[in-house]
Amino acid sequence: MKNYNVDAYPPMFNTVDIALFSIIDNELAVMLIQRAEEPYKGFWALPGGYVDVENDEDALAAAKRELQEETNLENIYLEQLYTFTKKGRDPRESLANRPCRIFSIAHFAIIDYQKVKAIAGSDASDVAWFKISKLPKLSFDHSQIIDTAVSRIRNKINYTNVGFELVPKKFTIPELRSVFEKVLGRELNPTNFRTKLLKLEILEDTGEKKVEGRGQPAPIYKLDKKKLLELQKNGETLFN
Amino acid sequence: MKNYNVDAYPPMFNTVDIALFSIIDNELAVMLIQRAEEPYKGFWALPGGYVDVENDEDALAAAKRELQEETNLENIYLEQLYTFTKKGRDPRESLANRPCRIFSIAHFAIIDYQKVKAIAGSDASDVAWFKISKLPKLSFDHSQIIDTAVSRIRNKINYTNVGFELVPKKFTIPELRSVFEKVLGRELNPTNFRTKLLKLEILEDTGEKKVEGRGQPAPIYKLDKKKLLELQKNGETLFN
DNA sequence: CCAAAAGTGTTAGTGATACACCCATGT
DNA sequence: ACATGGGTGTATCACTAACACTTTTGG
Numbered sequence: 001m002k003n004y005n006v007d008a009y010p011p012m013f014n015t016v017d018i019a020l021f022s023i024i025d026n027e028l029a030v031m032l033i034q035r036a037e038e039p040y041k042g043f044w045a046l047p048g049g050y051v052d053v054e055n056d057e058d059a060l061a062a063a064k065r066e067l068q069e070e071t072n073l074e075n076i077y078l079e080q081l082y083t084f085t086k087k088g089r090d091p092r093e094s095l096a097n098r099p100c101r102i103f104s105i106a107h108f109a110i111i112d113y114q115k116v117k118a119i120a121g122s123d124a125s126d127v128a129w130f131k132i133s134k135l136p137k138l139s140f141d142h143s144q145i146i147d148t149a150v151s152r153i154r155n156k157i158n159y160t161n162v163g164f165e166l167v168p169k170k171f172t173i174p175e176l177r178s179v180f181e182k183v184l185g186r187e188l189n190p191t192n193f194r195t196k197l198l199k200l201e202i203l204e205d206t207g208e209k210k211v212e213g214r215g216q217p218a219p220i221y222k223l224d225k226k227k228l229l230e231l232q233k234n235g236e237t238l239f240n
Numbered sequence: 241m242k243n244y245n246v247d248a249y250p251p252m253f254n255t256v257d258i259a260l261f262s263i264i265d266n267e268l269a270v271m272l273i274q275r276a277e278e279p280y281k282g283f284w285a286l287p288g289g290y291v292d293v294e295n296d297e298d299a300l301a302a303a304k305r306e307l308q309e310e311t312n313l314e315n316i317y318l319e320q321l322y323t324f325t326k327k328g329r330d331p332r333e334s335l336a337n338r339p340c341r342i343f344s345i346a347h348f349a350i351i352d353y354q355k356v357k358a359i360a361g362s363d364a365s366d367v368a369w370f371k372i373s374k375l376p377k378l379s380f381d382h383s384q385i386i387d388t389a390v391s392r393i394r395n396k397i398n399y400t401n402v403g404f405e406l407v408p409k410k411f412t413i414p415e416l417r418s419v420f421e422k423v424l425g426r427e428l429n430p431t432n433f434r435t436k437l438l439k440l441e442i443l444e445d446t447g448e449k450k451v452e453g454r455g456q457p458a459p460i461y462k463l464d465k466k467k468l469l470e471l472q473k474n475g476e477t478l479f480n
Numbered sequence: 481c482c483a484a485a486a487g488t489g490t491t492a493g494t495g496a497t498a499c500a501c502c503c504a505t506g507t
Numbered sequence: 508a509c510a511t512g513g514g515t516g517t518a519t520c521a522c523t524a525a526c527a528c529t530t531t532t533g534g
Contacts, residue, residue: 012254012293014343051325053252053341059325083323083345085254085291085299101293103254105323105343174513192497194514215512216504414486432524434487455485456531
């Protein structure tokens, strides 16, 4: 087996881009950064970067590192989304000294916005959150990436734990329902949401209550992750 | 904006690998090729290759081309699966003249095996089909890719048209049920499968009947793709 | 006539939806 | 007192799963 001369092949670059979602002011929102360099200088884009192959990173590790650099937060729910490879998706292709292509291994991430606010670093002037109904003009094919991610999240909220990632550790059932409503973009019947959720037996009552303006105080629950994992292992859906 | 010297970056290669599935002898099977070169010379592997950037290919187009080269067939159901990026997944990494990584943009494809048999080209000695319960020792991380693909197909058969791709254009309900059983790996109640399917109103009766050994002849149906697409657009599931 | 495979109809059980009602809190 | 929002119970409807029964074929 002979050695490979790496430079002899048509080059392809892989960037790792991340669409980080949260719920702000009762709407699904995504974190964007303002590009400091060409191409698309001054425009908004998804955070991203290269896979640090020299330091043994894979794509998921690279995404995790980028996320932490932007938010100063760890333990964010993160998942590979899709790899975008269309010719022309990145204008740098045509500036290279020979034909090349820049692939984006896109990821999506979700987090409770309370955590973001609590941590410094997110006050950098080039980072901002945008509601998905009011996105600015985006760089590259990033609006397509965001569309794909939103579809995936809307689908996955019904049978995975992504809904619980958007809510603090301790939460009330109405708060969780509100998250589901914001992600799905439609109202849910409070009674039936509650009934279904309790029947799953994945919530643990903390004994505390939360008073929010008027109305009866809502009990505060914690998620029993073990029971949720069991449910998922058995392939059961949380909601339909 | 200055030009980019493409060779200054740590190189990453992208291969496109395809797991093509069909049903053979009542079991889900995957097409493999025997590698003619190192690494893994003589071992079985998924068909794959490079994205032909010079000819404007993207990953899906490359997968489509590879599939056609191996099977001489067009119009195969094909979808991107996942991008595998773990360090060490391809031994050629460590043979390059500087640090590099070989990413696999994995795809899955499915086809009715009758079509494969009908076309020449699949009799090449280095191509063979293996039932997924009896896979040989595989090259690279290809057994992980196949596992991921099988999970995805088992999931997707319930709400997409992948089940219909595994069956000829004209088929009987018991034939279709058999396909679902083989993919899901469990038996389905014939009565209830039939009832659910007919209620969807996506089948068109051709008027023909099929006699298979003993038993009452089964009516032969065609899929009404328009109605299926409508169902999917409305987000409805075919089966639960 | 019998076995095998396809189709039909029925019933019990489960889950979704909608609604009426009760309870605790702030104004 | 009353509006607001959370919690509880129930009736209705649809869908699922299991099974008994009929029909049509080959042997």
